Amino acid sequence: MMPKLKIENLTLIFGREQQEALQMLQQGKSKAEILEHTGATVGVKNASFDIEKGEFFVIMGLSGSGKSSLLRCLNRLIEPSAGKVLLNNVDITALAEADLQKVRRKEIAMVFQKFGLLPHRSVLENVAFGLELQGLPPAERGEKARNVIELVGLKGYENMMPAELSGGMQQRVGLARALANEPEVLLMDEAFSALDPLIRTQMQDELLDLQEKMHKTIVFITHDLDEAIRLGDRIAIMKDGEVIQIGTPEEILTTPANEYVSSFVEKVDRKAIITASSLMDTKPTVAVFRKDGPEGSLRKMRATGLKILPAVTVDKHFLGFVYLHEVLEVKQRGDKTIEAVIHRDVPVAHPDTTVEQMLPFIAETDKPVAVVNPANNKLLGLISQTSLIIETTGSQSIPQA
Amino acid sequence: MIRIGKYIEQFINWLTHNFNPFFKMVKAGVETMVDGVVGLFTFLPFYVVIALVALLAWRRAGWGIGVVTALGLSLIYAMGYWAPTMETLSLILVSAFIALIIGIPLGIWAARSKTAGRIMRPLLDFMQTMPAFVYLIPAVLFFGLGKVPGVFATIIFAMPPAVRLTTLGISQVPDDIVEATRSFGATPRQLLFKVELPLALPTILAGVNQTIMMSLSMVVVSAMIAAGGLGEIVLKGITQLKIGLGFEGGIAVVILAIILDRITQSFGKKKLKKNAK
Ligand SMILES: Nc1ncnc2c1ncn2[C@@H]1O[C@H](COP(=O)(O)OP(=O)(O)OP(=O)(O)O)[C@@H](O)[C@H]1O
Ligand SMILES: [Mg+2]
Numbered sequence: 284m285m286p287k288l289k290i291e292n293l294t295l296i297f298g299r300e301q302q303e304a305l306q307m308l309q310q311g312k313s314k315a316e317i318l319e320h321t322g323a324t325v326g327v328k329n330a331s332f333d334i335e336k337g338e339f340f341v342i343m344g345l346s347g348s349g350k351s352s353l354l355r356c357l358n359r360l361i362e363p364s365a366g367k368v369l370l371n372n373v374d375i376t377a378l379a380e381a382d383l384q385k386v387r388r389k390e391i392a393m394v395f396q397k398f399g400l401l402p403h404r405s406v407l408e409n410v411a412f413g414l415e416l417q418g419l420p421p422a423e424r425g426e427k428a429r430n431v432i433e434l435v436g437l438k439g440y441e442n443m444m445p446a447e448l449s450g451g452m453q454q455r456v457g458l459a460r461a462l463a464n465e466p467e468v469l470l471m472d473e474a475f476s477a478l479d480p481l482i483r484t485q486m487q488d489e490l491l492d493l494q495e496k497m498h499k500t501i502v503f504i505t506h507d508l509d510e511a512i513r514l515g516d517r518i519a520i521m522k523d524g525e526v527i528q529i530g531t532p533e534e535i536l537t538t539p540a541n542e543y544v545s546s547f548v549e550k551v552d553r554k555a556i557i558t559a560s561s562l563m564d565t566k567p568t569v570a571v572f573r574k575d576g577p578e579g580s581l582r583k584m585r586a587t588g589l590k591i592l593p594a595v596t597v598d599k600h601f602l603g604f605v606y607l608h609e610v611l612e613v614k615q616r617g618d619k620t621i622e623a624v625i626h627r628d629v630p631v632a633h634p635d636t637t638v639e640q641m642l643p644f645i646a647e648t649d650k651p652v653a654v655v656n657p658a659n660n661k662l663l664g665l666i667s668q669t670s671l672i673i674e675t676t677g678s679q680s681i682p683q684a
Numbered sequence: 685m686i687r688i689g690k691y692i693e694q695f696i697n698w699l700t701h702n703f704n705p706f707f708k709m710v711k712a713g714v715e716t717m718v719d720g721v722v723g724l725f726t727f728l729p730f731y732v733v734i735a736l737v738a739l740l741a742w743r744r745a746g747w748g749i750g751v752v753t754a755l756g757l758s759l760i761y762a763m764g765y766w767a768p769t770m771e772t773l774s775l776i777l778v779s780a781f782i783a784l785i786i787g788i789p790l791g792i793w794a795a796r797s798k799t800a801g802r803i804m805r806p807l808l809d810f811m812q813t814m815p816a817f818v819y820l821i822p823a824v825l826f827f828g829l830g831k832v833p834g835v836f837a838t839i840i841f842a843m844p845p846a847v848r849l850t851t852l853g854i855s856q857v858p859d860d861i862v863e864a865t866r867s868f869g870a871t872p873r874q875l876l877f878k879v880e881l882p883l884a885l886p887t888i889l890a891g892v893n894q895t896i897m898m899s900l901s902m903v904v905v906s907a908m909i910a911a912g913g914l915g916e917i918v919l920k921g922i923t924q925l926k927i928g929l930g931f932e933g934g935i936a937v938v939i940l941a942i943i944l945d946r947i948t949q950s951f952g953k954k955k956l957k958k959n960a961k
Contacts, residue, residue, distance in 0.1 A: 360867055388869035399864030403882050413868040415878070464868070 285372055286333035287500040288357065288468065293330045293366035295352050295524075298323030301364050314523045326352035327363070328524040336467075337498040341515030343505055343547075349524040350504045354470050357502065358391045359383055370468065388417050392461035396473040398453045400445040406432065406456050407441040413464040424463075431459045434493070451482040458490075462497075471503045475510065487513055508551050512536075520544055537561045557674060559641065559654045560634035563664030567651075570594045570605055570621060577614035577621055580605060593653050593665060594625045601655045601662040603627040632666070633657045638674050645671055696822050711832045714778070718831050721774035730761050733770075741943060744950035749943075756939035765914065765936045772913035773940065775831060775906070776899045779838035783895050787843040788888065791850025792876065801851065808844040816841045816905050824909055834902075834911025842898040849891030853884025889952035896948055900941050914940075 296304045300321035307317045314325040327349045334340045342350050355361040357368055359375060368375040370390060378386065392413065400409050407428055408415075414424035432441060435455040445453055454474060461469055475483045487510065494501065505511050511518045512532040519529045520540075528540035536556055539545035570580040570592045584592060590607040602625050609624040630644055631653045644652050645668065652666040700707070725733060734757040742750025760769050794801040819840050823833035857880050865879045881888070907915025914933050921930020 358867060360863060384869040384871060386869075387867060393864070393867040395860055395864055397858075397860045399860045401861065401865075401879060401883075412865075412878075416868055416870050416874055460868075470867075 284336070286369075287336040287338070287371065288334040288502070289367075289369040289372075290333070290357075291331050291367040291369065293327055293353070293356055293368065294364050295326035295349075295356055295361060296323050296364045297326050297352075305365060325349075325524045326361075327356065329366070330526045331366075332519060332526060332529055334500060334502060336500055339494060339501045339503065339514055339516045341503045341505060341511040341518045342521060343508060343511045343518055344521035345506060348521040350506070350521055351472055352524070353521070354472050354502060354504055357468075357470060358387055358393065360393075388413065388464060390466055391468045391470060392464045392466035393470040393472070394454070394457045394461050394474040396476050398445070398450075398457045398477075400453060400456055400460075402445055405442050405444060406437060406448070409445065409456050410459045410463050412460055417464075428459070428463055431463045434462065435459045436489070449482075450478050451486060454478065454486065462493075467500060469499045469501045471501065473504050473506070476505065476507070483510075490514070508547055512551065512556050520547065532556055533558060533561055554639040554642075554675060555637055557638045558634060559632040559636045559638075559652070559666060560664075562638070562666045562670050562674060563634075563654045564667065565664040567662075567665035568592060569662065572596055572602055572621065572625070575621070576619050577610050580610050580621055581607075581614065584610070591650055593651070593662060594621065595662050599661045601631065601653050601660055603629055604650055604653075629653070631655045634663060638671070641666075641671060642675060645675065696825055700825050707826045711827050714782075714832045714835050715830075717778050718774055718835065721778055722771055725770035725774060726767065730766050734758060734761070737943065741947055745946045749946045753943050756943060760936045760939060763932055763936065765917065765932065768913045768917060768933075769936055769940065772903055772915065772937070775834060775838070775911060775913055776896065776903070776940075776944070779835045779902075780842060780892075780896045780899045782835070783839045783843040783899070784846050784892060786839070787846030787891075787895065788850050790843075791847040791888075791891075792854060792881075794847065794851045795854035795880075796872075804847065808847055811840055812844045816902060817908075820905070820909050829910040831911050833909050834906030837906055837909075838899050838902040841902055842895045845894035845898065846888075846891045849894065850884065850888050853887030853891075854880045856887065857883045886952045889948070893945065893948040893952065896944050897941065900937065900944065903937060 294305065294308065296308075298304065298321065300323045304317050304321045304323040304325065307320065308325065308328060312320075314328070317323060317325055330353060342353060344350050352361060356363040357375070359368075359378075363376060366376070370386065375383070375386065401412065404412070407425065410432055411424040411428035414427055419427075429441065432438060435458055437452065437455050437459065440448065440452065445456060448456065454477075457474070475486050478486060491514065503514055505514075512535075515532055517529060517531055518535050519526050520535065520543075521527065522543055528535060528544050530538075533556060535544065536548050536551065536553055539548055568583050568587045568589065570583060572594050574597060575583065580592060584590065584607055591604050594602040594605050596602060604626045605621050605624055606626070610621060613621060613624055629650060632641055632644070632655075634654060634656070636654075641652055644650075649668060651668055652671060653662055654664045654666060655662055728736075734754060737757060738750050738754035741753040760766060790804065794804045816837065819837035820833070823837040827833040827836060861879060861883070862875065865875050870878070903913060903915040904918050905915070907913065907919045910916075914936050917933035918930055918937070920926065921928075921933060
C-alpha cells in the first residue's frame with residue numbers, strides 16, 4: 284500500500300544563499316558551519332520518511348529543531364528548498380497555485396499553537412471559514428459547521444466570539460475549523476502547548492477518541508515527550524533540522540538511536556509505556572508437560588540454576604509454574620508426571636501489557652511473569668522478577684533483549 | 685546652482701500642454717460631483733439638513749454630540765453662513781471621498797508589495813511636509829481657478845494618512861491569522877477581503893477620520909484660488925482686517941470640524957469595541 288504522505292529528501296533553507304548552503308549540506312557541513320559561512324539557516328535537513336494512512340505521527344524535538352518548518356513544507360506554507368512531498372503519490376511541491384489551494388481546502392487542514400482564529404467572527408463563522416473559502420452556500424456550510432461543533436463538544440457556543448472563550452475552547456474551535464473541511468490529513472503544530480496541563484490532557488484524550496472514529500492521518504508536533512508518547516503511533520525525533528530517529532514510542536524508549544535521544548527519554552515515566560513484549564525473554568527454559576517428567580524438569584533446573592520453570596504443553600500452551608522443592612517431592616514419591624505440582628492459577632501478561640499494569644504481580648510473589656498470546660494462550664516469553672523490578676524502580680539502564 | 689524649480693516648471697508645463705483634454709475631462713467630472721452635492725444640501729431646507737446631521741451624530745456619538753450638532757448648525761444658520769458652509773462641506777466630502785478612493789487601494793498595495801511600500805513612503809512624506817500652499821500652483825495650472833483646483837490640492841494634501849493607516853492596519857494583522865487563512869486555501873483576494881480588511885478596519889477608519897480633518901484644514905488655503913465656501917469669508921477677514929468676519933467664519937469651520945470629527949471617529953470606535961469584547 285502506498286503511504287499517505289511520502290517525504291523525500293526534504294530540505295529547507297532560510298536565507299538568500301540557498302545554492303551555496305545546499306552545496307555545503309551535501310558536503311556534510313553542519314548547521315552552525317553553514318550559518319557562519321553563508322548566513323543561511325538550515326530549517327530542515329534532508330528529511331525522508333513515510334506516513335501511513337490513518338497513522339498518528341508525532342514530530343518531536345527541542346525548540347528550533349525545525350519541527351514547524353518541516354510541517355509547513357507539507358502544505359507549502361513555506362516553500363521547501365529541495366526535495367518532494369508526495370500526498371497520495373502526487374507531488375505537492377510541483378503543484379500550481381490553484382491546485383495547491385485545492386489541496387489546502389480539501390485534503391490537508393491545519394491546527395495552530397496560537398489558534399489563529401478570526402477575532403471578528405463568531406465560533407460558527409470561524410468553523411465554517413474553510414467551507415466559505417470553498418464557496419459553499421451559507422445554509423450548507425452552516426449545517427456542516429454545526430455538526431463539527433457538536434463533535435468537538437462546543438454545542439451552544441456557536442454565536443460566541445473567540446475572545447469570549449477559554450484557551451481550551453478556542454482550540455476546539457481551531458480543531459473544528461480544520462475538521463469541517465473533511466480533510467484526509469491533519470497538521471497540528473503544538474496544538475495543545477498553549478493550554479494548561481489539565482485541559483491539555485483532556486484535549487489529548489478527546490483527540491484520541493476522535494481519531495478512533497475518524498482515522499485521519501495526523502501529523503502532530505510537540506516538544507513534550509510525554510505528549511508524543513501518549514498520542515503517537517510513531518514518533519520522529521528532530522535535532523538541528525535533521526530527523527534522527529523514527530519509531531514507535533516503545534522503540535524510541537528502549538533503543539534510543541544516540542545520546543541525544545536517550546537524554547530526551549530519561550525523564551519519561553517508562554512504566555506506562557514499556558510493555559511486556561520488550562522486557563520478556565523470548566526463549567525461556569520451559570518444562571514441557573508429559574514430555575518432561577520430574578526427572579527432566581529437574582535436569583533443566585539444574586542446567587539453568589532456576590528454582591521455578593514455566594510449564595507448557597507440547598504445542599506451547601501455557602499451563603502454570605513448577606517449583607524446585609515440589610518437583611523434588613514428586614520425584615521422591617516416584618510419580619512419573621509433574622501434573623500434580625503445576626501451579627495453574629497464576630496471573631499472566633499479554634505482549635502489550637504495560638509495566639504499570641504488571642506492578643501487582645511483583646508485590647505478590649517471587650514468580651517470573653509469563654507473557655502469553657491472548658488469542659491462544661501460547662507462551663511467548665518470560666519476564667524475570669529482576670528485570671521487572673529494575674524497570675519499576677526507575678533505573679535508567681535499558682534491559683537488552 | 686541647481687535649478688530644480690526650473691525642471692519642475694518645465695515638467696508641469698509639459699503636462700498642461702500635453703494632457704489638456706484629460707484635465708478638462710477631470711475638471712468637468714469633479715465639478716459635476718461638487719455641484720451635485722452642493723445642490724443636494726441646498727435643495728433640502730436647512731432644518732431638514734440640521735435634523736438629519738444631528739440624528740446621525742446622536743446615533744453614532746451619543747446624546748451630547750447630537751445636541752452640540754443641532755445647536756452648532758443652527759448657530760451657523762443664524763449667523764447667515766448656511767450657503768458657504770454647505771459649499772465647504774461639499775468640497776470636503778468630495779475631496780475626502782476621492783482621496784480615500786485613491787488612498788486606500790494604494791495603502792493595500794504598499795502593504796502587499798515591499799517595493800511599492802518602499803517607493804511610496806518618501807513620496808507620502810514629501811506630500812505631507814510640503815507646505816500646502818505649494819499645491820495651489822500646479823492645481824491652478826491644470827484646472828484654472830475655482831472649486832476643482834481646490835479639490836485637487838486638498839486631495840494631495842489629505843491623502844497620505846489614508847494610505848499610511850491602511851498599510852499600517854493591514855500589516856498589523858497578526859501573522860498567525862494570515863497563516864491560518866492561507867492554510868485553508870484562501871486566495872490572495874479572499875485573504876484581503878475576508879480577513880485583512882475587516883481586521884484592519886478600525887485603523888483604516890482612523891485614516892478616514894484624519895483625511896477628512898485634513899481636508900477641512902485646507903478650507904482657507906483653497907479659498908486663495910477661489911474655491912469659495914467658508915474659507916472665502918475667513919480670507920476676507922484676513923485681507924480686509926475685518927476681525928469679526930474672520931472669527932465668524934472661523935467659528936463655523938470649528939463647528940464643522942467638531943461634528944465631522946466626532947461622527948467619523950465613532951465608526952472606528954464602535955468597531956474596536958466589538959473586537960475587544
Ligand atoms: N522565517 C525564518 N527565517 C529564518 N530562519 C527561520 C525562520 N523560521 C524559522 N527559522 C529558523 O529555522 C530553525 C527551525 O525553526 P522552527 O520554527 O521550525 O523550529 P521548531 O522546532 O518549530 O521550534 P519551536 O519548538 O520553538 O516552535 C530555527 O533555527 C529557526 O531560527
Ligand atoms: Mg514550532
